[in-house]
């Protein structure tokens with residue numbers, strides 16, 4: 200991002216972690232505008248990151264506040280009307296535009312790993328389709344704005360991402376497992392040794408929730424888990440790229456390391472809580488059987504690849520939780 204550029208990050212105020220916002224309060228260059236992306240807005244800005252839309256299956260399958268609302272309607276409004284308004288603003292002020300799409304556009308994939316050229320296998324009338332199809336439409340609109348109005352756009356297809364400042368109860372498997380494990384919860388003392396750079400932490404293990412890890416279905420379904428700082432490099436780098444007009448995307452941004460949910464539970468046991476138990480629960484409808492990004496395109500065109508392995512990244516969440 201060029202120095203002095205102004206940026207809009209359209210994000211989820213209600214379902215995201217408020218700490219993500221609160222950390223910026225007091226910065227004179229930060230301004231929080233509470234606004235529904237479904238409504239047009241006029242601002243002077245150089246770059247737009249369109250992140251709006253809750254991303255947890257728990258949210259998009261069950262998150263209905265008002266019983267009179269049709270499930271999924273708010274996802275369509277956010278993805279469709281929001282993705283008319285944000286590139287519309289980009290057109291008006293000449294801003295670059297980034298859409299954060301999702302691996303969900305591949306549905307329950309018949310191609311493995313999934314490359315960007317794969318058109319996907321989404322159940323159009325399924326319980327997840329409000330999110331999957333909403334994001335597909337958002338991609339279509341983004342490319343139409345680019346082709347029709349010459350807006351500079353990028354599309355990032357984000358795979359399952361975890362890390363500090365996730366909502367502890369947002370329903371993703373990683374946040375669930377880490378919250379359920381008996382995690383390092385309080386430091387009794389931090390003892391500085393002779394050198395300032397070396398310190399030892401005496402840590403007392405306490406239970407955060409002392410619940411079993413809930414594995415849905417038989418736990419053989421796979422996912423690829425990406426640590427959050429890796430994602431920022433990819434998404435931010437994509438928008439900053441100097442001659443980005445050639446490299447619009449979509450780009451898969453994910454960690455190609457593939458784990459079954461049982462393997463994930465084992466990693467949680469190894470790295471966080473050796474005593475964690477596993478409890479099997481019925482799976483949700485239309486749960487994709489496997490997911491693994493082919494990241495050749497992002498590697499070649501953006502020079503991007505993830506660096507943080509699951510075993511390194513998981514313990515980093517513990518301190519935050």
Ligand SMILES: O=c1ccn([C@@H]2O[C@H](COP(=O)(O)OP(=O)(O)O[C@H]3OC[C@@H](O)[C@H](O)[C@H]3O)[C@@H](O)[C@H]2O)c(=O)[nH]1
Pocket residue numbers: 254255256257300301302303357358359360370371372373375376413414415416420422460482483486487
């Ligand atoms: O407690 C849990 C939660 C989930 N799961 C399983 O873990 C797997 C991953 O589920 P998650 O809820 O983390 O999310 P998914 O990978 O299915 O979808 C995600 O993919 C990409 C993103 O764009 C979205 O954030 C989200 O849709 C699923 O198979 C699910 O059934 C469990 O086994 N136990």
